Amino acid sequence: MKIAISISGDHINAAFDPRFGRAPTFCLVDSESGAWSIHPNPAISSSGGAGIQAAQHIAKLGVQAVISGAFGPNAAQTLEAAGIKMFIAPTDESLTAAEVMQRFKSGQLSQIDQATHRGYHERSHG
Amino acid sequence: MIIAIASGKGGTGKTAIATSLALAAKRPLRFLDCDVEAPNAALFLKPKLEHRKPVGIPIPVIDEELCSYCGRCAAVCEFHAIAIMGNKSLIFPELCHGCGSCTLICPEHAIRERIDTIGVLEGGSALPEIQFAQGILNIGEPMAVPVIRELKKWSFPSPTGQINPIEQTSPASSNGLEIRDAPPGASCPVVETLRGADFAILVTEPTPFGYHDLRQVVEICRDLNIPAGVIINRDGIGEKTVEEFCASEGLPILMRIPLQRNLAQALAQGETIYTADVRFRAPFEQLLTKIRGIGHV
Amino acid sequence: MKQLVILSGKGGTGKTSLTAALAHLAAQDGWKGRIVLADADVDAANLELVLKPFLIESQNFIGGKVAIIQTESCSVCGTCAFVCRFDAVLSPTESTDQATEYHIDPLACEGCASCVYQCPTHSISLQEQVAGKFHYSESLYGPLYHAHLFPGQENSGKLVTLVKQRARLDAFDNQRDLIIVDGPPGIGCPVISAISGADLALIVTEPSVSGIHDLQRILQTLQHFGVPPLVVINKADLVPQATVEIQNFCKEKEIEVIGTIPFDLAIPRALVASEIVTAVQPEAPASLAIRQVWRHLSSRYLGAL
Numbered sequence: 001m002k003i004a005i006s007i008s009g010d011h012i013n014a015a016f017d018p019r020f021g022r023a024p025t026f027c028l029v030d031s032e033s034g035a036w037s038i039h040p041n042p043a044i045s046s047s048g049g050a051g052i053q054a055a056q057h058i059a060k061l062g063v064q065a066v067i068s069g070a071f072g073p074n075a076a077q078t079l080e081a082a083g084i085k086m087f088i089a090p091t092d093e094s095l096t097a098a099e100v101m102q103r104f105k106s107g108q109l110s111q112i113d114q115a116t117h118r119g120y121h122e123r124s125h126g
Numbered sequence: 127m128i129i130a131i132a133s134g135k136g137g138t139g140k141t142a143i144a145t146s147l148a149l150a151a152k153r154p155l156r157f158l159d160c161d162v163e164a165p166n167a168a169l170f171l172k173p174k175l176e177h178r179k180p181v182g183i184p185i186p187v188i189d190e191e192l193c194s195y196c197g198r199c200a201a202v203c204e205f206h207a208i209a210i211m212g213n214k215s216l217i218f219p220e221l222c223h224g225c226g227s228c229t230l231i232c233p234e235h236a237i238r239e240r241i242d243t244i245g246v247l248e249g250g251s252a253l254p255e256i257q258f259a260q261g262i263l264n265i266g267e268p269m270a271v272p273v274i275r276e277l278k279k280w281s282f283p284s285p286t287g288q289i290n291p292i293e294q295t296s297p298a299s300s301n302g303l304e305i306r307d308a309p310p311g312a313s314c315p316v317v318e319t320l321r322g323a324d325f326a327i328l329v330t331e332p333t334p335f336g337y338h339d340l341r342q343v344v345e346i347c348r349d350l351n352i353p354a355g356v357i358i359n360r361d362g363i364g365e366k367t368v369e370e371f372c373a374s375e376g377l378p379i380l381m382r383i384p385l386q387r388n389l390a391q392a393l394a395q396g397e398t399i400y401t402a403d404v405r406f407r408a409p410f411e412q413l414l415t416k417i418r419g420i421g422h423v
Numbered sequence: 424m425k426q427l428v429i430l431s432g433k434g435g436t437g438k439t440s441l442t443a444a445l446a447h448l449a450a451q452d453g454w455k456g457r458i459v460l461a462d463a464d465v466d467a468a469n470l471e472l473v474l475k476p477f478l479i480e481s482q483n484f485i486g487g488k489v490a491i492i493q494t495e496s497c498s499v500c501g502t503c504a505f506v507c508r509f510d511a512v513l514s515p516t517e518s519t520d521q522a523t524e525y526h527i528d529p530l531a532c533e534g535c536a537s538c539v540y541q542c543p544t545h546s547i548s549l550q551e552q553v554a555g556k557f558h559y560s561e562s563l564y565g566p567l568y569h570a571h572l573f574p575g576q577e578n579s580g581k582l583v584t585l586v587k588q589r590a591r592l593d594a595f596d597n598q599r600d601l602i603i604v605d606g607p608p609g610i611g612c613p614v615i616s617a618i619s620g621a622d623l624a625l626i627v628t629e630p631s632v633s634g635i636h637d638l639q640r641i642l643q644t645l646q647h648f649g650v651p652p653l654v655v656i657n658k659a660d661l662v663p664q665a666t667v668e669i670q671n672f673c674k675e676k677e678i679e680v681i682g683t684i685p686f687d688l689a690i691p692r693a694l695v696a697s698e699i700v701t702a703v704q705p706e707a708p709a710s711l712a713i714r715q716v717w718r719h720l721s722s723r724y725l726g727a728l
Contacts, residue, residue: 022588047487047581049206049221056209074218083210093595096215135467136608143634163609164432164640166633168550196432204549225508225535249607265640266647268580268612285698310608311466314577317530333694335439339467347529363688363694370571387661387686391698394631 001031003104004039004058005089005097006068010123012036012098018091021050027097028061031105051075059084067100073115074122086112129417130323130352134339136310138329139359139383140337140392144307145170146400148393151303152409153287156282160319161309162245162261170398181276182241182262183224183269188215192236198226199237201245224272245273246274247282250404268314278306278322284415303414312342320346325417326354327380337371341418344375355420360385378420381409425596425725426587426602428621428650432637434608437657439464440690443711444701446564447529448603448717457600460562461590462569463617465555472697476567477558483711484570484585486554486578488534494524501525503538503547506568512538531627555582559589561609577657583607583616591620599657601725610644616643619625623724624652625681630665632673636720638669652678653724655716659683682716684709 006023009015021043029036038060043053049073055078058066066084066085069091079086087109089100103109141159145167146274148157159167168175178340186199186208205269207221208228219242229237244267249259261277263270307320320326326347329337340356344403347354356372362384362417372379383389383406429442442460449458462470485656490511492503503525504512511531515523529552539547554576560567568590570582590602606617616625626646628638638654645652660668666683672682689707693700701710 043206044205047578049218051211052206052216052218052221056211059211061527074221078209078211078216081209081214081216085214137436138434139684141437161609163611163614164633164637166433166636169632169636202540223533223535226506226535226536226579227535227540230506230537231540255477263611265610265643266615268615270609284647308630309585311464311579312574313466313572313613314530314575314609317575321531333691334472334697335467335469335694338472340467342466342574349575360691363691385691388685389663390658390675393664394629394634396632 001065002061002063002064003031003101003102004063005029005095006011006041006066009084010038012101014094016069016089016095016097016100017093018089020066020068020071020075023054023068026058026061028063029097029101034119049074052078052088055079055082055084066105067109070116075080076115080113088112088116128306128323129325130201130306130320131326131327131329132308132343133310133329134312134337134343135330138336140306140310140329141166142399143327143329143357143359144305146398146406146410147306147413148256149253149398149400150407151211151305151414153295155255155259155305156257157252157259157304158280158304158306159260160274160306160315162263162270162277163309163313163349165262167261167307168260169257169396171252171258173256173258174250175248175258176250177248178242181241181245181247181273182243183222183272184226185219185222185224185242186217186228186237187240188217188237189217192234194234194236195297196233197235199242200233202227202231212264214219216323223269244269247273247277247280249282253331270309271318274315274318285410312339312346316343317346317350320350320352323352327357327417328354328358328366330379331360332358332366332368334365337367340368341371344377347389353420355380355417357381357383361386380413380416381410384401386414424593424600424602424618425622425724426604428606428617428624429627430606430614430617430624430641431608431627432610433628433633436629436634437684437690439469439473439492439605440471440694440700441627441655441657443604443699443718443719444713446474446562446603447699447702448714449721450564451591452717452721454601455567458565459590459599459602460565460567461586461602461604462567463586463604463613464578464601465570465572465613466607468569468571470568470605471560471569473694473699474562474564474567475697476562477480478558478560480559482557483553484555484557484572484582484678485551485653486576486581488549488551489529489532490536490538491550491619492526493546493548494525495571496544497524498544499524500543502543505700506537508537508540509533509535512664527597552576554578557582557585557589563601568593579607580612582615585611587616587620604698605701606680609631610640613642615648618648618650621650624650626652627659628654628669629655630656630662630669635665635669635672653681653720654678655681656683658686658720681719682712684712684716
């Protein structure tokens with residue numbers, strides 16, 4: 001299974017970033033082989049709809065699950081439509097992507113089926 | 127002639143001055159409260175608001191029968207308000223700016239639009255021959271500009287009760303006067319209010335805040351090529367920086383209003399400067415003549 | 424870590440003067456080092472004028488994008504003007520400088536790219552705009568995150584979000600307990616950005632017909648976004664019956680009025696001198712009242728930090 005983890009860095013030992021839409025990069029890990037790759041998040045400087053944009057990007061990468069610290073309603077809706085499972089890791093930036101992956105494998109992370117927060121209006125005009 | 131009253135800093139007395147000018151000027155005239163986030167002019171002019179019109183923005187609706195899920199609409203949307211995931215289409219109305227780019231790009235013509243209401247326009251008459259209209263942004267809606275844009279197109283009913291098209295009632299095409307009360311700040315809602323105005327009255331106070339925020343709004347007037355003059359409110363409390371700035375920029379000082387406890391009290395209770403203190407009657411009555419003498423208007 | 428946002432609905436009720444005074448009192452009261460300040464009024468950024476901070480870092484803020492027409496390949500067909508819903512495309516006849524081509528009014532352009540995709544000769548592109556500056560400074564009372572939106576620009580909400588994000592990161596990194604956000608007037612885009620993520624809102628109102636009207640609008644907005652409000656009435660003795668009206672209204676809505684500040688020329692005097700009223704005139708009636716507000720606020724609402 002291919003899994004995306006929101007991180008800030010360019011290595012599997014880089015820090016976990018709990019913000020899904022605004023995380024600088026995603027670390028893609030193959031849960032069987034352990035192979036990983038890094039993909040920049042195109043939504044990081046987006047003026048609005050970052051969660052949607054990040055979710056669309058993740059879907060294109062062909063992942064089956066994503067791990068982050070929080071998912072807004074728009075991101076959750078988009079990921080759900082793409083059939084991507086959402087998992088929550090503790091909002092602790094001292095964790096690395098590798099450690100998050102360890103916790104996932106040992107079943108310590110909980111899966112969610114809806115947004116973790118109500119999100120913010122982001123229509124960016126004004 | 128269209129005169130906009132703006133300030134940069136909030137609470138400098140825009141509405142007090144706009145409403146006083148409306149009472150002092152020759153009628154008939156139009157008054158538009160463009161501060162759609164916090165519209166207050168009606169509290170002073172007490173119009174009878176008889177007409178209402180919702181304002182909305184067009185939001186795409188995808189016809190699933192026609193949609194081929196090609197994803198062009200999502201790809202062209204600069205605001206990420208559409209996502210196509212496999213054979214599912216998602217629309218996020220709170221992100222949509224209503225530009226219609228998706229509707230035009232769709233190769234299957236599968237997108238039509240519905241209107242999502244973001245605010246309301248209200249209009250009616252205040253005193254004889256003051257045609258009043260205001261925009262009110264709905265709570266929780268971020269975009270003020272579409273409401274202001276529609277407010278500027280508000281057409282007032284003629285005395286016979288018929289609604290005149292804007293071209294006929296617009297003061298731009300006649301000798302009539304339109305007064306626009308602008309929102310505070312110096313971003314897009316202020317620009318939308320000033321756009322199309324013939325003259326801007328900039329209200330400030332002689333403090334570092336007033337000076338800083340005045341400079342912002344003067345720059346907008348420059349960009350839009352609108353001549354402007356300054357009214358100094360709470361005159362006498364402070365420093366000379368505002369006056370020096372006006373002198374160096376060639377901005378005429380149109381009026382000075384001193385800080386007076388009794389004037390502040392009268393305004394707080396819904397009076398205008400014009401009605402509260404007889405000493406301001408003549409200055410407000412002469413204000414338009416002064417402005418006509420300054421601007422190329 | 425908590426986020427307190429100072430708001431008002433109506434402008435000019437004293438948000439910035441109060442924010443600066445609270446920062447000063449907090450620092451005096453053993454909170455030094457525990458506070459981050461953020462100025463979310465990016466089109467009238469005034470907090471720095473009284474805090475007089477030392478500027479550490481500035482960077483450009485990329486706001487929205489605007490369309491640009493390449494006149495060499497433009498066939499002057501007018502499709503762009505036809506599809507633009509924001510009246511941002513000026514035709515040769517509307518143009519003030521006698522241009523013979525269509526061109527874009529950057530202040531009206533929404534950056535939607537509709538014209539970019541519809542142009543038959545592919546002569547239009549979007550360009551990113553530097554819409555302002557973002558700053559990080561050190562003040563006597565704590566780090567200050569602030570910004571300047573260039574006059575007439577859009578995307579003030581996005582710039583507010585950036586200011587708050589940086590303030591929050593600072594609070595996380597340095598274990599600071601409280602972010603005080605000086606909010607903008609109104610209830611629209613930048614206010615919504617200023618509210619988002621706040622734990623508590625302090626609304627500064629005044630006893631006037633406008634003050635009461637706008638108080639109701641901002642209270643509804645806070646309720647919409649689920650942020651609990653407190654109210655402070657400035658210039659409370661100016662129209663005592665209106666102050667009573669606000670107090671009754673708040674009581675009915677079960678909103679606490681945490682203090683009243685009298686109409687006191689000490690405040691405009693401090694303002695004119697670019698000083699904080701509680702620092703230069705600590706014994707003035709307004710300063711004593713603000714001290715009382717801080718005491719209530721810190722003991723009852725921030726005490727558990």
